[in-house]
Amino acid sequence: xxxxxxxxxxxxxxxxxxxxxxxxxxxxxxxxxxxxxxxxxxxxxxxxxxxxxxxxxxxxxxxxxxxxxxxxxxxxxxxxxxxxxxxxxxxxxxxxxxxxxxxxxxxxxxxxxxxxxxxxxxxxxx
Amino acid sequence: xxxxxxxxxxxxxxxxxxxxxxxxxxxxxxxxxxxxxxxxxxxxxxxxxxxxxxxxxxxxxxxxxxxxxxxxxxxxxxxxxxxxxxxxxxxxxxxxxxxxxxxxxxxxxxxxxxxxxxxxxxxxxx
Amino acid sequence: xxxxxxxxxxxxxxxxxxxxxxxxxxxxxxxxxxxxxxxxxxxxxxxxxxxxxxxxxxxxxxxxxxxxxxxxxxxxxxxxxxxxxxxxxxxxxxxxxxxxxxxxxxxxxxxxxxxxxxxxxxxxxx
Amino acid sequence: xxxxxxxxxxxxxxxxxxxxxxxxxxxxxxxxxxxxxxxxxxxxxxxxxxxxxxxxxxxxxxxxxxxxxxxxxxxxxxxxxxxxxxxxxxxxxxxxxxxxxxxxxxxxxxxxxxxxxxxxxxxxxx
DNA sequence: GTGGTCTAGACCACC
DNA sequence: GTGGTCTAGACCACA
Numbered sequence: 352x353x354x355x356x357x358x359x360x361x362x363x364x365x366x367x368x369x370x371x372x373x374x375x376x377x378x379x380x381x382x383x384x385x386x387x388x389x390x391x392x393x394x395x396x397x398x399x400x401x402x403x404x405x406x407x408x409x410x411x412x413x414x415x416x417x418x419x420x421x422x423x424x425x426x427x428x429x430x431x432x433x434x435x436x437x438x439x440x441x442x443x444x445x446x447x448x449x450x451x452x453x454x455x456x457x458x459x460x461x462x463x464x465x466x467x468x469x470x471x472x473x474x475x476x477x
Numbered sequence: 478x479x480x481x482x483x484x485x486x487x488x489x490x491x492x493x494x495x496x497x498x499x500x501x502x503x504x505x506x507x508x509x510x511x512x513x514x515x516x517x518x519x520x521x522x523x524x525x526x527x528x529x530x531x532x533x534x535x536x537x538x539x540x541x542x543x544x545x546x547x548x549x550x551x552x553x554x555x556x557x558x559x560x561x562x563x564x565x566x567x568x569x570x571x572x573x574x575x576x577x578x579x580x581x582x583x584x585x586x587x588x589x590x591x592x593x594x595x596x597x598x599x600x601x602x603x
Numbered sequence: 604x605x606x607x608x609x610x611x612x613x614x615x616x617x618x619x620x621x622x623x624x625x626x627x628x629x630x631x632x633x634x635x636x637x638x639x640x641x642x643x644x645x646x647x648x649x650x651x652x653x654x655x656x657x658x659x660x661x662x663x664x665x666x667x668x669x670x671x672x673x674x675x676x677x678x679x680x681x682x683x684x685x686x687x688x689x690x691x692x693x694x695x696x697x698x699x700x701x702x703x704x705x706x707x708x709x710x711x712x713x714x715x716x717x718x719x720x721x722x723x724x725x726x727x728x729x
Numbered sequence: 730x731x732x733x734x735x736x737x738x739x740x741x742x743x744x745x746x747x748x749x750x751x752x753x754x755x756x757x758x759x760x761x762x763x764x765x766x767x768x769x770x771x772x773x774x775x776x777x778x779x780x781x782x783x784x785x786x787x788x789x790x791x792x793x794x795x796x797x798x799x800x801x802x803x804x805x806x807x808x809x810x811x812x813x814x815x816x817x818x819x820x821x822x823x824x825x826x827x828x829x830x831x832x833x834x835x836x837x838x839x840x841x842x843x844x845x846x847x848x849x850x851x852x853x854x855x
Numbered sequence: 856g857t858g859g860t861c862t863a864g865a866c867c868a869c870c
Numbered sequence: 871g872t873g874g875t876c877t878a879g880a881c882c883a884c885a
Contacts, residue, residue: 358798359796359798363799363883363884363885364884364885365884365885370574370575370578373575373578373579373582374574374575374578376578376582377577377578377579377581377582378578399885400884400885401885402884402885403884403885406884406885416582432582432583432584433582433583434583434584435583435584435585439583440593443576443579443580443593444593444597446576447573447576447593447594447597448496448500448597448601449496449499449500450569450572450573451503451594451597451598451601452496452499452500452502452503452504452601453499453503453569454569455503455598455601455602456499456502456503456542456558456559457558457559457560457561457565458558458560458561459561461594461595461598464594464598465591465594465595467566467569467570467573468573468577468587468590468591468594469587469591471570471573471574471577472577472581472587472590475574475577475578475581476581489859489860489861490860490861491860491861515871515872515873516872516873517871517872517873525861525862526861526862526863527862527863527864528860528861528862528863529860529861529862531873531874532860532861534873539791544611545873546610546611546872546873547615547868547869547870547872547873547874548868548869548870548871548872548873549870549872550871550872550873551872551873615868615869615870616869616870617869617870622826622827622830625827625830625831625834626826626827626830628830628834629829629830629831629833629834630830651870652869652870653870654869654870655869655870658869658870668834684834684835684836685834685835686835686836687835687836687837691835692845695828695831695832695845696845696849698828699825699828699845699846699849700748700752700849700853701748701751701752702821702824702825703755703846703849703850703853704748704751704752704754704755704756704853705751705755705821706821707755707850707853707854708751708754708755708794708810708811709810709811709812709813709817710810710812710813711813713846713847713850716846716850717843717846717847719818719821719822719825720825720829720839720842720843720846721839721843723822723825723826723829724829724833724839724842727826727829727830727833728833741874741875741876742875742876743875743876767856767857767858768857768858769856769857769858777876777877778876778877778878779877779878779879780875780876780877780878781875781876781877783858783859784875784876786858797858798857798858799857799858799859799883799884799885800856800857800858800883800884800885801857801885802856802857802858803857803858856884856885857883857884857885858882858883858884859881859882859883859884860880860881860882860883861879861880861881861882862878862879862880862881863877863878863879863880864876864877864878865875865876865877865878866874866875866876866877867873867874867875867876868872868873868874868875869871869872869873869874870871870872
């Protein structure tokens, strides 16, 4: 799996990394139980600091997307992904709200917005 | 118009402010041409620093949502909002992508996601 | 003579006023010895504060472009315009420098820049 | 590269700084990809506040002259300078107009004005 | 170490 | 009164 980082983006690298891995899982490129490169390996591959990769992994582990075994390394959680609890729905809601507000201001209709979402869905699932 | 800030959020205050004002415009609570409180006024109302409010205003000005007259103060852009240019669409796309990836991972179906968006649309427009 | 003000510009109104009057003289629309509206008159015509017009007039008077008689009112200096002293040349030089620097950075050639100046010359002189 | 500031000038420090850096790029003293001092470093060098330097950097970043990496610091945009779009030409035109008007009033001929521009061009490019 | 954010308080230009 | 500029000093996120 190829990870794309934009070192000049406003988004911190560790978040880009987190997002890329989640997108990899969503798209099926990373399957449950599949191994991920070690922290050092990925850091070296991407040319970023080890701490940066570690931070992304810790975020993913804490949310339940991956498991980190001291010896066996890092794997996509074989017991399934974290679910749709209320806390997540609430955070998703808060996260989307500013995007939708701005879209309305700029004159984007609801249907156009939904269409864009559908396009992204298709694009991720391929 | 009542603005709600969460001083303990990870989102910087000036961005929360920016988002709240955009939502206010989207919802129609703030109409084109309507005046906004002066930087000092709003800062005092919200209990934050003048410069924090100013930063939010500058962002909104730069994007074309508001006009800042040196003396007359701040008004919602009476000539209409910024439009749907490609640059914006691109940024919207990039911004939504991580949310959709995570939603897919967590087992949220496309229809459920779209429904949530529709709910937010309704909620903002009231 | 019709003065055009942009109340939303970054440039202070009194400077826009000063510049417009100078351009009027340069273009020949205002001739030496010709009368200008009184401070109150012009302020009322333009819908701006009296002090603002006064500030523009004071600037023009100090530089020698106009004369202000307590009774007779304001006239374009009938004894001719201020000349090309070294101080002015120096200030012109300093003022143009940033424009030329940026033009170079953005890839505008010297000839293209000079052409733009010539166009402005023609446009003012008509 | 040596920057000269005039703390008593009417031009705000952050603008002087912006102009100096642009002139540095135009003259070739600052090359594309070259690093600039950190905000704190430059502030300390110049004896001004960090925020003043930051404001200049933010202006330059927004216009596309430099890139700001959160950790690596500031560099002259290695992908080249911003181009000659219509918006810039318009602003250049508006910026030059008052200078040309005044030059005409003061009896400076078109050729003399163009000559001065050429001199500045040479002076910057060296 | 870097830039990002926030505060507190000051003076000035403009109208 | 408004926003614009500048200072001084603080804490945090990031790498």
